[in-house]
Amino acid sequence: MIIFLILATLLVLLFTGVPIFAGLTIYGGAMLYMFEGGLGGISGVIFNQVNEYLLVAIPLFGFMAHIMIKGRVVDDIYDTAYTFTRHLPGGLAIATILACTLFAAISGSSVATALTIGAVAIPQMLRFGYDERLAYGVVAAGGTLGILIPPSAPMILYGVSTDTSIGKLFMGGIVPGILMAGVFILWASFRASRAPNMTREKMAGLTEMGQALQKSAWAGTLPVFVLGGMYLGVFTATEAAAAGAWLALLITVFIYRTVGLREIWEAAIEAAQLSGLLFMILAGATVFSHVLTMMRVPQQIVEAMTASGMGRIEFVLAMMALIIVLGMFLESIAIILITAPITLPAMIHLHIDPVWYGVLLVVNLEVAMITPPVGMNLFTIQAITRAPMSRIIRGSFPYVLLMLLTLLLLVAVPQLVLFVANNTVGVR
Template sequence: MTAAVLFISLVVLLILNVPVGIAIGLACVVTILSFGTLSELYVAQTLVTATDSFPIMAIPLFILAGDLMGAGGVSRRILAVANAFFGRITGGLAIVTVVVCMFFAAVSGSGPATVAAVGSMVVPTMLQAGYSKSFTLGLVAAAGSIGVIIPPSIPMVLYGVTTGTSITNIFLGGILPGMLIGLLLIAYVYYYSRKMGWRGTQESFDGAKTLRLMWDAKWALLNPIIILGGIYAGVFTPTEAAAVASVYAFVCGVFIHRELLPRDIFRTVARSCATTGTVMVILGCASTFARILTIERIPSSIADLILQFSLHPIVLLLIILLLLLLVGCVMDTTPAILVLAPILYPVVTSVGVDPVHFGIIMVVSLAIGFITPPLGINLFVAARIGNSSLGPVIQGVVPFVIVMILALVVIAYVPQLSLLPLTLFN
């Protein structure tokens, strides 16, 4: 009965279009008042204790770092270097878009932030070069979802905190899956561009010019090396790396590139605070939701129920993939991880799935939700950047969704992709 009241009230509130974080919190209040097993103050207490965590400090810091990098000229310099290497290939601008999104993913940790930072630069250029609006916006939305797959990644931090899995190990596990998705997107972009006759730039390769661009972008190119290298070398923790990334982005934007003006600093920090506030409300309420589930032993009951069917691990994993893809369509990544991870974690680990491997499966599955309606936040960001309605974006993103689902199947059933880096570094 507790589970029924908790989930039914949540669904009703979401149908009434109540903001996700508030809906989760109200569902917890309704459940507590209905059964009286916990104090009415429990929600307020958990809102504080759930966010009072050293690993969770990485979330606002990575959000701030991503916003500062976008405003401080980092993205533009990375784009110039990528264009120098890949711009002459068939579909060059589209390939450059994927490459830049992969690079920006290694410093931002956010899908929508990657779409906003990269899309604002490449969308006007691609449209002017003759690429169709639906293809351009669909590509930017899809490539931006890599922002949460290639580490550092905010959803990976949440999964690690929720399940007690090493965040550093999850970061390591995301490297090859993120690269695989990027390469598959590039392969499709090349095929489709060749079919449509979208050629690259006619300029011949200029080594001297490329070296100048690389020199100008040296601080931007060093960024992921410093952040990820510091984490994997044990110099600092993921949370400390987020702080380093924020300071590094600030120094680059203000003192080196000199593109981050005082008025831009306040506007950027304000935007980061607004995003952080939203995420923290969701985090606090979802933690209360998860704790009520745990107190009532609902995750273990669900795990026992599922395991009674004696499903083969391959079939069980397929069912979980379908569930995560469905949830990603209607729920944001943060609450989805916080609600579902405690439920699914004991199920998959009981059949021998590695916690790191499952974390990557969960993040990739929910990342696809960034580009699937009705929620699909990357779709809305891309539409806003392209001054378009959602129709062309959804039309253009369909083939990219198929490509990413194919990549997800490979990632799910070839665990070595996620676990090989752990073997090499540990």
């Protein structure tokens, strides 16, 4: 089939070391030149895709995340989580996952979550006698929650690519994110309970718990404010990003007093750099998907599916398997932008809910974050610890299996995704 030949050729090009945005643009431009004999109109195609109001949410959420990181609020989040869990088997591991869950709702980035929480949590777990593979796996897996629990840049790009409500995608990611965190906690607690040299502390008193909650209360208000505003229909996703950025400034500048003009400028630069990279990849993917549409590749896929009698579940499982393979070699944003326009006609044909599919896609991309050879969270843990990659992979492997089992559960029970998304007041 022509689509497999096209994707194989693109992968070969990307394996040469060409940046993803350049590879997509060059390959798409070359195909367009061969197909039409010129590149006329390509600038208009790119402009129409990038000139999208919803994309403003990406730099705003990025700015919000970098402000909170520079404000060093993660220490309070982690300390509060540990205060409540330190008496449990694997209390530090549980606190790490809880801190990842909350920080994911602030950062929207898996790498940022793994890096920020890991720098605090891994030394602590090793000091308290945790097996190093358990420590590495907990942070690597917990960090993946950054792109599932809203806000999420991959969800925004998927929503823009498929014309799906970003607000509903965000709401749809809440239950799967909490479910995934719960599965991680159960496994980490089980593993820790079997360790012979584990150090545990006595249960914190009510006064100490209250003080810990008070200390991290402001950090916890940010995800509640952003997600609550979208849930109640007060904000669109873009408006929530702007409101969240302002609240992040209020918390870090006037309450924590850990951020000044220099840190604000640095956060703005870092958010702009990340957004610029994402938009360049989006521009390249737009050229590539435009050529595929002109070649009627999506329509050919629908026709092939109709002829084979493939049903909704079979299609979803086949796509999930393909994305697992692609995730071993490509960055998650590229996977979304390459596959979403191709699969959209098939999804419409099979009456697949785009919110459900979008959340399944993001869960699948989480798996890619801790799957070699290009699992970004694996490299993040290695950067923190300087540990051999083989140990980090072994520590992360059980979580890959847990995530795949959770993915199958979400495929079997779509309401775990759709109940909140479809019953949210005024979400846009």
